Structures are given as C-alpha cells and as structure tokens.
Amino acid sequence: xxxxxxxxxxxxxxxxxxxxxxxxxxxxxxxxxxxxxxxxxxxxxxxxxxxxxxxxxxxxxxxxxxxxxxxxxxxxxxxxxxxxxxxxxxxxxxxxxxxxxxxxxxxxxxxxxxxxxxxxxxxxxxxxxxxxxxxxxxxxxxxxxxxxxxxxxxxxxxxxxxxxxxxxxxxxxxxxxxxxxxxxxxxxxxxxxxxxxxxxxxxxxxxxxxxxxxxxxxxxxxxxxxxxxxxxxxxxxxxxxxxxxxxxxxxxxxxxxxxxxxxxxxxxxxxxxxxxxxxxxxxxxxxxxxxxxxxxxxxx
DNA sequence: AATTCGTGGTC
DNA sequence: TGACCAAGAAT
Numbered sequence: 001x002x003x004x005x006x007x008x009x010x011x012x013x014x015x016x017x018x019x020x021x022x023x024x025x026x027x028x029x030x031x032x033x034x035x036x037x038x039x040x041x042x043x044x045x046x047x048x049x050x051x052x053x054x055x056x057x058x059x060x061x062x063x064x065x066x067x068x069x070x071x072x073x074x075x076x077x078x079x080x081x082x083x084x085x086x087x088x089x090x091x092x093x094x095x096x097x098x099x100x101x102x103x104x105x106x107x108x109x110x111x112x113x114x115x116x117x118x119x120x121x122x123x124x125x126x127x128x129x130x131x132x133x134x135x136x137x138x139x140x141x142x143x144x145x146x147x148x149x150x151x152x153x154x155x156x157x158x159x160x161x162x163x164x165x166x167x168x169x170x171x172x173x174x175x176x177x178x179x180x181x182x183x184x185x186x187x188x189x190x191x192x193x194x195x196x197x198x199x200x201x202x203x204x205x206x207x208x209x210x211x212x213x214x215x216x217x218x219x220x221x222x223x224x225x226x227x228x229x230x231x232x233x234x235x236x237x238x239x240x241x242x243x244x245x246x247x248x249x250x251x252x253x254x255x256x257x258x259x260x261x262x263x264x265x266x267x268x269x270x271x272x273x274x275x276x277x278x279x280x281x282x283x284x285x286x287x288x289x290x291x292x293x294x295x296x297x298x299x300x
Numbered sequence: 301a302a303t304t305c306g307t308g309g310t311c
Numbered sequence: 312t313g314a315c316c317a318a319g320a321a322t
Binding site: 036037038039040041042043044045046047048082084085088115116117118119120121124136138139140141186189190195196227 | 315316317318319320321
C-alpha cells in the first residue's frame with residue numbers, strides 16, 4: 001500500500017514514458033552513472049548525451065581516468081560549460097582509485113566526500129547506481145513537489161528543510177521502490193511538469209495536483225535575479241579556456257589577447273583560471289592545460 | 301546566505 | 312530578440 005496517492009500514477013507513468021538514456025540501462029556501470037550526473041549539473045540532457053558517450057569510450061573506469069592528465073579531462077569536457085566540473089571529476093577518479101580500490105563507492109557519505117559531489121549527486125548515484133534509499137532533490141523534483149504538494153508554481157530559491165521533510169515523507173520504504181520513485185519524479189519534472197509551459201494535460205497526477213486544483217496561481221515571491229553573461233568574467237574565462245582547449249600545446253599571451261581585448265579583465269580572468277587549476281603558467285610565459293594533479297584544499 | 305561559475309537552446 | 316532556463320557545487 002503506497003504512502004501517498006501520488007505514487008501509483010507516477011510510477012505507472014514512468015514505466016511507459018521513461019526515456020532510454022545510456023546511464024539508465026541495466027548494464028550501466030556506477031562510473032557511467034557518476035559521470036552522467038556530474039555532466040548533467042546545469043547542462044541539458046541533449047548536450048550531455050554525446051559528451052557522455054565520448055567520455056566513457058575514452059575512460060571506461062575511474063582508474064583509466066586517473067591515469068590520464070587532468071588537462072585532458074578539461075580538453076575532453078569541450079563546451080559543456082563550468083569546466084571546473086571536469087577537473088573535479090578527474091580528482092574524484094583519483095580519490096576513487098586510491099581510497100576505494102578503483103570502485104565507485106555505494107555509500108552516500110563516501111560519495112559526498114568526493115570532489116564535485118554534493119548533496120544531490122551523492123544521493124543520485126547511491127540511488128540510481130546502487131538502489132539505495134535516499135531523498136534525491138534536484139530542480140525537477142523540487143518543482144513537482146512545489147506544485148503537486150504545496151500548490152505553488154515554483155519552489156523556493158534555495159532548498160529548505162521543509163522541502164527535505166516533505167520529500168522524505170513521500171519516499172517509499174523499500175529501497176528499490178524509493179530509487180524508482182526518485183528517478184520517476186525527476187523524469188516527470190523534466191518531461192511534463194516543466195518550468196515553463198507544463199503539459200498538465202499529460203500529467204498522471206493532474207487530479208491530485210494542489211497547484212492545478214488551486215487554479216494554477218502565478219508565482220508570487222521575490223524575483224529571482226537573472227544571470228547576465230555578455231561581458232562578464234565568466235564569458236572571458238570561457239574564451240580563454242577555449243583557446244587552451246583547442247591548442248595542441250602551450251599558448252602565448254598574444255594568443256589570449258586575441259580573444260579578449262580588455263586587458264585588466266583578461267588578466268583577472270586568467271588569474272582565476274590559474275587559481276582554479278584549470279590553467280598552468282609556464283616559466284617561459286606561456287600557458288597550458290594542467291599536467292600535474294591539482295591540489296584541492298584539505299577539508300578541516 | 302548570497303555569489304560565482306559556461307554554454308547553447310527555446311519561445 | 313532577449314529573457315529564461317538546464318539532473319548543482321563550492322565558498
């Protein structure tokens with residue numbers, strides 16, 4: 001007997017509407033799942049699909065990844081965005097190789113300790129790759145619960161304790177069912193209960209949805225600030241790193257000057273790239289992608 | 301707790 | 312066309 005009238009329709013909907021994604025196949029390795037989750041952080045599925053296949057083809061295991069240079073991870077990352085993720089994924093592979101015998105850990109706390117693995121990704125890998133029972137709260141699930149349970153169009157800006165409690169209350173007791181529930185609610189948010197233009201007519205829980213029953217009131221809260229991009233340090237960093245990625249060897253300062261004219265911002269961005277370990281300055285004044293393992297600050 | 305961190309597609 | 316958005320993490 002389900003804990004909530006939401007369970008049966010959502011699980012039934014998922015059974016016939018789930019996308020066939022590589023990292024969901026029965027033979028997908030935990031490493032494949034982990035790589036997919038890191039790539040999917042703030043990056044759409046359509047862009048992750050080819051990148052994930054290429055990544056797993058090149059580095060089928062954490063040990064294969066750790067044996068290669070971190071700069072190669074940055075290069076292979078291509079244009080997925082947020083390239084520090086590539087560096088952290090390489091660092092995670094190194095930790096997995098040294099501390100976990102080359103096997104992705106199944107324990108939430110051990111996953112959470114890996115570089116670049118936060119609350120969401122640790123829960124997602126433990127749940128999807130190992131069938132463990134965890135609250136998996138991503139932007140999709142938060143939006144589904146905000147609407148279906150709380151009757152509002154969008155969840156709060158940051159995840160709250162109330163949201164976690166709601167999600168835990170709804171989480172099925174059996175680990176295998178909890179894992180299916182987690183991926184099913186995510187998929188519902190991704191395909192039907194979308195941020196803009198939700199397809200309520202196709203929703204399996206439209207009759208129970210508190211938001212729809214309330215007449216779909218518009219979002220009434222603080223305006224979430226939009227992120228500008230043109231002219232920012234982020235755009236500048238992106239331009240600079242693209243030069244490094246597409247070069248076969250070290251690049252000169254003039255190579256970098258060619259893609260960003262404003263000198264002070266360019267130097268500042270370059271400094272932060274070096275500080276992040278994404279770029280290595282050489283003694284002769286040129287720059288390259290990192291060859292040695294980056295040092296991550298120890299956690300006190 | 302509020303900021304920072306890429307990139308490209310959509311309506 | 313430009314604002315919005317896409318399976319967050321780290322600080």
